Each structure stands twice: as structure tokens, then as C-alpha cells.
Amino acid sequence: MSGLLPVEEAQARLFALREPLGAENIAFSESLGRYVSQAIVARRDQPAAPLSAMDGYAVRFADLPGPWTIIGESAAGSVPSAPVGKGEAMRIFTGAWLPDGADTVIIQEDVAADGTTLRLSTADTIQPGQHIRARASDFATGTTLVPAGTRLTPGAIAAAIMSGAGQLTVGRRPRVAILTTGDELVQPGHALAPGQIPDSNGTMLAAMLAGEPAVVTLPLHIRDDRTILSRVLKDLARRHDVIVTVGGASVGDHDHVRGALGDAGGSIDFWKIAMRPGKPLIAGSIGDALLLGLPGNPSSAFVTATLFLIPLVRHLAGAPSPLPDIHQAPLASALGPGAKRRDYLRARLDRGALTVFDGQDSGRTAPLVEANALVIREIGVPPRAAGEQADYIAIA
Incomplete structure (x- = not known):
């Protein structure tokens, strides 16, 4: 686990941890x-019988140009009471069954009715079979x-x-628990003491999963306490298919996810991905549940959720192709060279061109307001000029 996994290998290993859930x-x-x-x-x-596509009259084409005797009507939801014979017409409405014998519908604007007598009132050519939806069409x-x-x-x-x-x-929809960690986090709307910040990640992830086939437990939060975290992980694993932790995935003294997972009887499959932001991502399991440990910086959490959490949910729910689609568009301005990790750059696609934001620090949330794309910059690629094509992932 000392090396950095390529993104595609990490995604494949994540999916391999568990087959899709049952139906x-x-x-x-x-x-x-x-x-x-x-x-x-x-x-x-569908339709189960020939239907009229317009309001009008059902006739035999061979009887044109008429006149005809009106013998009744056919409305949607009922079966015509009689067939149409020579010289006869039946009033018919859109979606109604075509009576036996009729093979053409003349729209009501092209005829004139006088009592039970119907005459053609248009010089337009009537086509055989017009305005009829064929059976099984x-x-x-x-x-x-x-x-x-x-x-x-x-x-x-x-x-x-x-x-x-x-x-x-x-x-079946996977049951997903979202758990944020960190002494510095305070629930939205509460007063902040010095050094504290609002806990935005849990609600953000829940919102990202709102349109996905998942049953999401409202975001939970605990302080940086390995013993408590281990106990919570063990409890959540009994009731969920996926546990998502946010924060505590790195190597600091207060990053307890890996240790707490081991204490709870779980194991890590991989840790650290060759991507930016989001390198310290953890994937493992505890009992029958999968654990996905996302980094705590907001942009890191957003990007890793886009590339790992949402695809995992879709995989478990039965999607044959759970990964996000890769698109291409021209760059609105020049883009510098790639580094040692693949970059997922917050950007905006507008009028067919990609504008990569200047501020790409993983701790920033403001760029996520306008971002609707993640531009992919591969490891070690040379600079690109404005107008060159770039790969991107569309985001909400």
C-alpha cells in the first residue's frame, strides 16, 4: 500500500470488493x-389494433370522393359497434379503434356533415391509409x-x-451511512468557536447521493476519537452496505480512520490514489459493509465522491457502467503541464469551451459553486494551448 494506485485500478478494486446487491x-x-x-x-x-391519429371520419378509400352515410362513432376506450361498409363513414376520435372495413381517416376539417350525410370539402389529395396508427407500430x-x-x-x-x-x-438500493470526523467541525447553523468550521461535507455528500438509487442515513459526526470511531463503525456495519467517512484519512496524529477500522475488525484494501485532489482515499471492508474513507478537504471530498462514491453506489445498485462518462471540449485558455498525479480541475463549461478556475486548492469550496465540469489533466502531459481539446467529467 506504499505506492499510489492509478485511478482506474482503484475503481476496479473498489467494485471487486462486493458484487451488486440482489434484485x-x-x-x-x-x-x-x-x-x-x-x-x-x-x-x-401497442397499439393493440389500428387507431386513428386524428379526429375525423373513418372511410373506405375506394369510396372516395364520397358522399358517405354516417353510421355511428368510435371513441377512445371502446370498440366500434359495427364495421364500415360501402358508402359508409364513422365519426372517429384520436386514439379510437379503427372500425373493420375502414382503411383511411379524413380529418374533420376536410369534410362537411349534413345530418347523416358526409361530403368531402377539400381539394387536397386524400392518401390511402392516412392518419392511421397501424397495429404494433x-x-x-x-x-x-x-x-x-x-x-x-x-x-x-x-x-x-x-x-x-x-x-x-x-x-436493490445500497444503504449508505455518511460519517464526518474532526474536532474542528460544527454542525450547520451552530455558533463557531475559534478554530472551528461548519461541517459542510456530510450534507454535500448526502445531496450528491440524492438523485442516486441509495438509502442514505443522515450525516453523522463524531470527534477525533479512535475508540468512539471504532465503535461507531462496527455499529454502522451491521445496518449498512456502505460506510462513508469524511476526514481522518491521512497520516496526521488525529487521522484515525485506518486504525479504527482495524480495531473494529475491518481491513483496508487500498489507500492513496495517484490523483489530485483526493490522494488519501481509503477503501476497505468491515463485515459485509464496504468502507470508503474520503479526505476531509471539501474539494477533495467532492472529487473523490464523484469518482468513487457515486460509481460504487451505482455498481451495487446494478449499473452495468457505473463510472462517469468522459467528454471532450476545447480549452478557453492555456493549461499548464501535468505533474506526478492526475489532476481533476474544477472548471466551467460555457458556450462549448472549458474555463479552468485559477484556485484549485483542495480546501476551497467557492469554486464548487460555479463548477460544472472536472477537467482531467494526465500525469506529465505537456502544456496545452487555448482551443486544444481536453477531457472532462460533467458534474452537477
């Missing part, structure tokens, strides 16, 4: 953001609508419901 059946109303464990296959044709029985591993969006949920399914099988 569960849930209601559609609870499914937003969850990962589908079993593909959703259509149990029905959306999807047919047996079509895979939502592949396994898909994260459910509102549109995917609608398709799943339309498929005829009664419920969804999705990956």
Missing part, C-alpha cells in the same frame, strides 16, 4: 432512477423495450407500463 420487485411509482435487473419485454402489441409482443441494466427515466417507466408489466424487477 427486488417494486411498484412503478418507486422506480425512477433504479437499474432494471431483468429486461422488460412487451407482453402486448409502436412495439410488438416480445419486443425488448427496456434492456437489463437500464437506468429508469420517466420515459422508460412509461414504456415499461405500456408493455403490460405489473411491476419492475430492479437492483
